[in-house]
C-alpha cells in the first residue's frame with residue numbers, strides 16, 4: 001500500500017501564560033492510502049491535537065510531517081491553507097450546517113468552490129439522503145444532519161476525511177448509519193478515513209487503531225477482519 005502520510009517525532013507544545021505544556025511528546029506514524037484508522041485515548045491524551053496537525057489546522061512545534069512526500073512542516077501558511085482546502089475534509093461532533101439552506105444547498109455550497117468536486121447528488125445518495133435533499137437541517141434527525149456534514153466534507157473530493165467524535169452526540173442506531181456512510185466513502189471512493197472516538201467498539205471497524213496515551217503513540221493495532229457498522233454494538 002502507498003504511504004499517504006508520515007509523521008516523525010511530532011511534538012506539540014502550548015504555552016499558557018508562563019507555563020509551557022508538551023501535549024504531543026514525539027509521535028511517529030505512517031498512514032496508508034485508503035486506510036480506515038481509529039484513534040483511541042483518554043481525554044487529554046492529544047487525539048484532537050494530532051488530528052489537527054494531520055489536517056493542517058495547526059503545525060507541530062517540532063518534527064516532520066509528510067503528505068505524499070511533501071514536507072508539511074516546511075510549508076508556509078498559504079500552502080497549508082491550500083493543503084487543507086484541497087486534500088482534507090473535516091467532520092466534527094457539531095454538524096455546523098447552514099440552517100437556512102436545504103440539504104442539497106448545504107453540500108453544493110462546498111462543491112461550488114472546490115477544484116475537483118464530486119457530484120452532489122451522487123454523494124447524497126452514498127450517505128442515504130437523496131430523498132431528503134430539499135429539507136432544511138432543522139427537519140432532520142441528528143444522524144441525518146451528521147450525514148449531511150459528511151457529504152459536505154467529502155463533496156470537494158479530498159483524499160483525507162478526518163472525523164472528531166462523529167457519533168459522539170448520537171444514539172446507537174443513528175450512530176451506525178453515520179458509520180455506514182463513512183465506511184461506504186472509504187470503500188467506494190477509496191478515501192482515507194481517520195476517526196477519533198471514545199467508543200472502543202467503533203475501533204472494531206478500522207484497519208488499524210492508534211492508541212494515544214499521555215501525548216505518545218502507545219500502541220498501534222492491526223485489525224485483521226474489520227467489522228461492518230451493523231455488527232457493532234454499544
Ligand SMILES: Nc1ncnc2c1ncn2[C@@H]1O[C@H](COP(=O)(O)OP(=O)(O)OP(=O)(O)O)[C@@H](O)[C@H]1O
Pocket residue numbers: 014015016023041042043044045046047048049050
Ligand atoms: N490551544 C491550546 N492551548 C493550550 N492547551 C491546549 C490547546 N489545545 C489543547 N490543549 C491541551 O492539550 C491537551 C490535549 O488536548 P486534546 O484536545 O488534543 O486531547 P484529546 O485527547 O482530544 O481530549 P478529549 O478526548 O477530551 O477531546 C489538553 O491538556 C488540552 O488542554
